[in-house]
Amino acid sequence: MRFLFRLSLLCALALLGAARPLPAAPSAAPLGSDVSTRAAALALFNAEYRGPSAAAPIEWTGQPAPTCVIGTTSAAFRAATIQRINYFRAAAGISPVSLSEEYSLKAQAAALMVQANLGTLSHSMPPGWPCHTSAGQEAGQKSNLAQGSNGPDAIDGYMFDYGEGNKDAGHRRWLLFPQTQRMGTGDTATIFRGIPYSETNVLWVMDDQINAPDPAVRDGFVAWPPQGFAPYQVVFPRWSFSVANANFAAATVSVTSGGQPVQVAVESRDAGYGNPTLVWRMAGLGASTSWPKPSADTPYQVTITGVQVGGESRSYSYSVTVFDPDKSVFTPTSWAYLPLVRR
Numbered sequence: 001m002r003f004l005f006r007l008s009l010l011c012a013l014a015l016l017g018a019a020r021p022l023p024a025a026p027s028a029a030p031l032g033s034d035v036s037t038r039a040a041a042l043a044l045f046n047a048e049y050r051g052p053s054a055a056a057p058i059e060w061t062g063q064p065a066p067t068c069v070i071g072t073t074s075a076a077f078r079a080a081t082i083q084r085i086n087y088f089r090a091a092a093g094i095s096p097v098s099l100s101e102e103y104s105l106k107a108q109a110a111a112l113m114v115q116a117n118l119g120t121l122s123h124s125m126p127p128g129w130p131c132h133t134s135a136g137q138e139a140g141q142k143s144n145l146a147q148g149s150n151g152p153d154a155i156d157g158y159m160f161d162y163g164e165g166n167k168d169a170g171h172r173r174w175l176l177f178p179q180t181q182r183m184g185t186g187d188t189a190t191i192f193r194g195i196p197y198s199e200t201n202v203l204w205v206m207d208d209q210i211n212a213p214d215p216a217v218r219d220g221f222v223a224w225p226p227q228g229f230a231p232y233q234v235v236f237p238r239w240s241f242s243v244a245n246a247n248f249a250a251a252t253v254s255v256t257s258g259g260q261p262v263q264v265a266v267e268s269r270d271a272g273y274g275n276p277t278l279v280w281r282m283a284g285l286g287a288s289t290s291w292p293k294p295s296a297d298t299p300y301q302v303t304i305t306g307v308q309v310g311g312e313s314r315s316y317s318y319s320v321t322v323f324d325p326d327k328s329v330f331t332p333t334s335w336a337y338l339p340l341v342r343r
Contacts, residue, residue, distance in 0.1 A: 032093035032218045034228075038297065041091070041229035042325050048087040049234070054152050056080040060189040062108075064197045065116040068131035070109050073187050077151055078104060081185045081203075084152035085175055088159055088234070092226045093218025094178045103184020103204035107143060109136030110202040111186035114145055118197065121145050139186065142206040144171045147198050150187040154201035159224065160236045162288040169224075169240045170273035174205040176222050176242070177274035178215050182207045214244035214275075219318070222275065223302075227318040231325040232293055237285035238267065239302075241316070242277040247308035253280050256301045278304065297323040 035041040053076065062071020078099055086096040114121065116130040125132065125140035146154040158171035174180075184204035191197040219227050222242040225235045241253070248269040255262040263283035270277065281287065298321065305315040323329075 032095070033090040035091050035226055035230070036228045038229045038321070038323060038329065041231065041323075044087070044091060045231045045234075045325050048083060048090065049231075051083075053080050053083060056151075058151060058187060058189050060187065062112055062188060064112065064188075064191055064193070065130040068112065068116065070112050070131075070133075071188075072108065077187065078185055081151045081155060081187070081201075082183065084155040085183060088155070088175060088224070091228075091230070091234075092176050092222050092224060094176060094222060095181075095215065097180055097183045100182040100184045100204070100207070103139070103182065103207070104186060105184075106135040106139040107184045107186030107202040107204045109133045109186065110139035110143060110145075111150075111188050111200045112136065113140070114147060114200040114202060115188045115191075115197050119147075121147060139184075139202055139204055142204055144174060144201075144203045144205055146201040146203075148200075150189070150199040150201045151185070154187075154203065156234075158203070159234065161238055162236070164287050166287070167238075167267040167279060168270045168273055169238050169268065169277065169279045170270075172224060172238075172240060173242065173274035173277055176224065177205070177210075178217050178222065178244075179209045179212045180205065180207055181209050221316060223318065223320075225320045225322070227320065229297075229321045229323055232291045232322050233325070235291040235320075235322050237281050237287060237289055237291070238279055239264075239282060240277050240279045241302075241304060242275040243307060243309060243316075244275050245309060246276045247271075248276060248278040250306045250308065251278055251304055252306055253278060253302065253304045255282070255303075257298060262300065278307075291322070293324055294322055297321050297329060 033044050035044060056076035057074060058077045059074040060071050063069040082097065082099045089096055110125065112131050113125055113129050113136045123140050125137040144158050146157055149157055158175055161169045161172050186202040188200045190199045224240050253264055253266060255264050264280045266280045268279040300320045302320065303317045307314045307316065
């Protein structure tokens with residue numbers, strides 16, 4: 001996975017301090033996917049994250065300035081991008097999103113504008129920008145933006161939310177916003193014309209459900225990494241925990257592993273992106289550091305107290321086990337039925 005690119009984040013002012021309807025009653029149908037066991041989490045990762053569709057070619061037909069041809073990308077590439085989003089949503093216990101071609105057409109125009117304006121990321125996308133269109137400007141105001149990566153790789157970057165400027169983990173929170181039902185993606189490929197025009201992604205994340213009632217979620221909260229088992233490749237230094245209509249101003253978080261405390265640093269209690277969220281960074285990892293490959297499955301117990309929801313103080317406790325999906329686990333059943341060899 002590549003994370004050497006720049007992100008720009010939007011804030012939905014309509015959500016700041018706004019009280020939305022209470023969550024819907026729990027559904028009888030399962031939400032998201034089961035990651036409560038290693039086998040289930042591994043199957044989901046292999047099928048939805050590492051499947052062959054993840055390598056779909058972009059086939060971008062556009063051109064940057066001065067010709068400013070918006071172009072298109074392959075349907076398979078757009079589908080792979082939405083599939084990567086839905087992997088994260090499924091593991092987090094929320095409903096999938098569908099691809100909106102309407103949003104994608106506008107996001108494609110915005111992706112060209114991001115590419116044409118080398119080194120500049122801004123959601124305002126004013127008329128003076130090269131390759132400006134009104135459709136692209138609209139998309140810029142409702143999307144996550146990335147320079148230097150596109151498609152599924154850009155989705156990984158939004159979930160990572162690396163760097164000191166992303167302490168709110170806002171890109172991740174829009175990807176994991178339970179209300180969202182449709183997203184659109186616009187992408188460009190690297191073009192060399194004396195100077196390189198970097199690949200870009202514009203991901204439309206604000207659909208018409210942004211102020212809809214909060215739906216039920218699998219765990220009663222949305223966390224990343226999620227409750228259960230998580231491959232280390234999708235675990236990042238910043239951990240996040242979201243609850244609809246919550247107030248984290250007085251909340252505390254503690255983490256233990258193997259019965260020993262793990263030092264954490266709370267980085268954000270911000271309510272401005274998607275649902276209110278508590279964000280902390282795990283000790284010993286920089287804001288742009290990939291999670292190290294574990295030598296063995298490693299469980300972490302998370303406890304969060306002092307969360308205000310509806311005037312009441314609530315506490316939450318859940319476990320995350322980080323594992324290497326390429327490393328098998330020795331269990332008694334793996335040898336119990338091997339034939340006995342006599343010498």
